[in-house]
Amino acid sequence: MNMISLTIDGIKVEVPEGSTVLDAARKANIRIPTLCFLEEINEIGACRMCVVETGARTLQAACVLPATQGMDVKTNTRRVRHARKTVLELILSNHDKRCLSCVRSQNCELQRLALELEVTDETAFSGERTEYEVDNLSPSIVRDNNKCINCRRCVSTCYKVQAVGVIGPVGRGFRTSIESAWDMSLNDTACIGCGQCIAACPVGALKEKEESPLVWKMIHDPNKHVVVQTAPAVRAALGEEFGLPMGTNVTGKMVAALRRLGFDQVFDTDFTADLTILEEATELIGRIQNKGVLPMITSCSPGWINYCETFYPEFIPNLSSCKSPHEMMGALIKSYYAEKSGLNAKDLAVVSVMPCTAKKIEADREELAATGFPDVDAVITTRELARMIKSNGIDFLSLPDEEFDSLLGDSTGAGAIFGATGGVMEAALRTAYETITGKTLENLEFHMVRGVEDVKEAVIPLGDLNLRVAVAHGTANAKTLLESIKSGEKQYDFIEIMGCRGGCVDGGGQPLVDAETRVRMDPRKMRARALYQADEGMTYRKSHENPGVKRIYEDYLGEPNSHKAHQLLHTHYTARNKYKTPQKPQA
Amino acid sequence: MEVTQDKYAQLQQVIDEYKDQQGPLMPVMQAAQEIFGCLPQDVQEKIADGLNITLSDVYGVATFYSQFALAPKGTHVINVCMGTACYVKGAQAVLDKLSESLGVKPGGTTADGKFTLQATRCIGACGLAPVIMVDEDVHGRLSPEDVPAILAKYED
Numbered sequence: 001m002n003m004i005s006l007t008i009d010g011i012k013v014e015v016p017e018g019s020t021v022l023d024a025a026r027k028a029n030i031r032i033p034t035l036c037f038l039e040e041i042n043e044i045g046a047c048r049m050c051v052v053e054t055g056a057r058t059l060q061a062a063c064v065l066p067a068t069q070g071m072d073v074k075t076n077t078r079r080v081r082h083a084r085k086t087v088l089e090l091i092l093s094n095h096d097k098r099c100l101s102c103v104r105s106q107n108c109e110l111q112r113l114a115l116e117l118e119v120t121d122e123t124a125f126s127g128e129r130t131e132y133e134v135d136n137l138s139p140s141i142v143r144d145n146n147k148c149i150n151c152r153r154c155v156s157t158c159y160k161v162q163a164v165g166v167i168g169p170v171g172r173g174f175r176t177s178i179e180s181a182w183d184m185s186l187n188d189t190a191c192i193g194c195g196q197c198i199a200a201c202p203v204g205a206l207k208e209k210e211e212s213p214l215v216w217k218m219i220h221d222p223n224k225h226v227v228v229q230t231a232p233a234v235r236a237a238l239g240e241e242f243g244l245p246m247g248t249n250v251t252g253k254m255v256a257a258l259r260r261l262g263f264d265q266v267f268d269t270d271f272t273a274d275l276t277i278l279e280e281a282t283e284l285i286g287r288i289q290n291k292g293v294l295p296m297i298t299s300c301s302p303g304w305i306n307y308c309e310t311f312y313p314e315f316i317p318n319l320s321s322c323k324s325p326h327e328m329m330g331a332l333i334k335s336y337y338a339e340k341s342g343l344n345a346k347d348l349a350v351v352s353v354m355p356c357t358a359k360k361i362e363a364d365r366e367e368l369a370a371t372g373f374p375d376v377d378a379v380i381t382t383r384e385l386a387r388m389i390k391s392n393g394i395d396f397l398s399l400p401d402e403e404f405d406s407l408l409g410d411s412t413g414a415g416a417i418f419g420a421t422g423g424v425m426e427a428a429l430r431t432a433y434e435t436i437t438g439k440t441l442e443n444l445e446f447h448m449v450r451g452v453e454d455v456k457e458a459v460i461p462l463g464d465l466n467l468r469v470a471v472a473h474g475t476a477n478a479k480t481l482l483e484s485i486k487s488g489e490k491q492y493d494f495i496e497i498m499g500c501r502g503g504c505v506d507g508g509g510q511p512l513v514d515a516e517t518r519v520r521m522d523p524r525k526m527r528a529r530a531l532y533q534a535d536e537g538m539t540y541r542k543s544h545e546n547p548g549v550k551r552i553y554e555d556y557l558g559e560p561n562s563h564k565a566h567q568l569l570h571t572h573y574t575a576r577n578k579y580k581t582p583q584k585p586q587a
Numbered sequence: 588m589e590v591t592q593d594k595y596a597q598l599q600q601v602i603d604e605y606k607d608q609q610g611p612l613m614p615v616m617q618a619a620q621e622i623f624g625c626l627p628q629d630v631q632e633k634i635a636d637g638l639n640i641t642l643s644d645v646y647g648v649a650t651f652y653s654q655f656a657l658a659p660k661g662t663h664v665i666n667v668c669m670g671t672a673c674y675v676k677g678a679q680a681v682l683d684k685l686s687e688s689l690g691v692k693p694g695g696t697t698a699d700g701k702f703t704l705q706a707t708r709c710i711g712a713c714g715l716a717p718v719i720m721v722d723e724d725v726h727g728r729l730s731p732e733d734v735p736a737i738l739a740k741y742e743d
Binding site for chain 2 (some may be wrong): 157165166168169170171172180181182307578579
């Protein structure tokens with residue numbers, strides 16, 4: 001590769017051809033502030049926060065300016081500093097600056113820049129303001145355009161990463177805003193609720209629809225027995241909210257914190273992840289033996305399910321009928337646990353702590369109510385849990401490590417890795433191998449399905465059967481994969497799809513990682529590492545070895561895919577219209 | 588109804604003609620507006636599906652360019668020039684008077700569908716400032732007091 005050498009603030013730096021000035025500055029450890037820039041997703045040079053002097057007549061945006069041989073860049077001249085500050089003050093002039101009550105306070109890229117660029121008067125330009133109604137009709141995502149700075153990071157994410165595209169710039173000039181078409185609420189669009197727009201937003205314009213007030217109410221209700229469960233990915237990220245390094249596993253402290261918040265039982269969604277594997281592997285083997293619909297596609301990710309129902313309804317017969325793990329857990333809490341503890345399902349409330357915002361929509365599905373009551377009553381994100389812990393005055397870092405409650409708390413390494421892309425596939429393969437061949441699997445680790453490559457594929461020998469598998473994460477990658485199947489180019493037997501890139505570890509409900517940090521470290525890899533390390537340290541690493549899961553089949557469910565298992569643990573899907581309010585043709 | 592079906596068939600024809608060309612969106616939207624008089628939601632949905640893009644894309648373009656209308660325009664379209672010369676000569680007062688008389692904001696159409704009021708950039712008749720156009724007719728050197736008489740001409 002051709003190298004280019006240039007000078008930035010007097011420091012010589014060499015970068016490969018095609019690099020931008022921003023890339024080069026980072027290589028020279030010179031920090032140029034950015035705001036609209038989101039690496040590989042939104043590189044549009046719109047906000048002008050990264051302007052530099054290059055000897056050209058005007059200032060140039062470093063994030064889109066190609067580095068050229070012999071270039072002499074200055075990143076901190078008087079002119080540059082003045083321009084950046086003015087731009088920031090102008091952005092602030094049309095921004096709802098009620099930071100005190102903002103969910104992003106102290107975790108806001110705009111706020112940080114204002115401090116860094118020494119803005120001394122946030123009302124330096126106090127002109128006309130555009131005012132918007134807050135869109136809070138979606139069960140998953142709240143949009144507050146009064147805080148929006150039109151950076152388009154959410155738009156690019158919705159289009160490029162998720163191939164959904166339900167928000168975009170509307171109008172022009174001062175009146176430009178990021179909206180859904182025809183002033184629709186997100187709830188009336190094809191939005192899949194993945195929440196990746198929230199993760200992309202530098203400010204407080206996008207957040208989850210908070211259910212923590214509802215959860216507090218349940219906890220404070222003396223007549224409710226409140227049971228909480230936590231998804232595999234939550235424990236790999238929650239620590240970040242309390243200053244721990246990315247990729248720290250905080251399972252024990254998380255369980256302790258949940259008890260101190262007042263939950264009556266703390267169960268582990270890892271348990272039903274293992275149960276999912278038994279149900280799903282049995283379903284897969286059944287489909288292969290009975291020449292059922294293949295490839296079978298996993299159904300754990302509600303963002304993916306919403307995407308499939310809306311954009312690829314022709315693949316609905318391919319979806320595994322398994323409910324997602326937290327819905328299975330909810331159904332078991334209201335049946336099995338209720339029976340065991342002599343409680344009535346109507347007095348039970350199930351709260352799921354999820355790395356996900358689409359789970360909030362999922363929990364509202366009418367068909368997910370195996371006992372006549374909703375399987376899950378409230379879903380809070382990892383971020384919401386962190387806020388609850390903080391507001392309860394719990395000193396998280398000094399908590400002891402505690403264990404999940406035992407009835408539905410056992411887990412295996414296979415359940416733990418559900419949170420990373422490829423994890424469900426790997427867990428399923430561990431069980432399918434032993435079920436099909438009757439032999440013990442020697443090497444448990446299927447490295448070909450790990451990692452953050454867009455689409456992974458492999459052929460796995462399971463005795464006489466060569467299982468053709470694929471793994472996709474992020475719905476744009478899912479689209480690529482599904483199109484390659486539709487065109488006949490590819491054939492598979494079993495596919496794992498997760499709605500978010502990297503899987504649940506970087507889901508839309510996880511602790512936020514700002515754009516600059518993402519350039520240096522990838523939460524998808526670091527959080528996944530925590531889960532794979534947990535897997536390595538577990539006594540049991542195959543779902544079918546989970547003692548609690550064995551017990552529940554013996555005691556209660558019979559065998560995988562039994563009538564009772566179907567009643568409690570399986571579901572069905574419905575094709576959905578892309579346009580939720582189809583208009584009649586006008587005369 | 589038959590007329591409407593015919594319009595959709597025309598739209599489909601336009602989409603088929605452009606969909607494999609580069610930059611098909613603007614010409615298809617222009618043709619659709621010719622056919623339907625404006626770009627209502629169902630027409631935008633058909634364009635989005637036909638060109639394999641999102642409704643958000645179509646709506647974004649439709650709201651960016653003032654040439655596109657989301658709702659049908661009135662029988663008569665009033666354009667008030669807000670160019671520099673007209674503005675200096677009191678175009679805002681004329682626009683305000685029109686807005687008050689018709690009971691609509693700029694960009695809006697009266698409930699009876701008779702008038703659409705629009706503010707527009709310089710129409711190149713600065714010598715007559717302030718100037719308005721009603722359909723193809725130019726009315727110049729106006730003051731707010733002239734508004735009722737002009738509107739009366741188009742009332743029937």
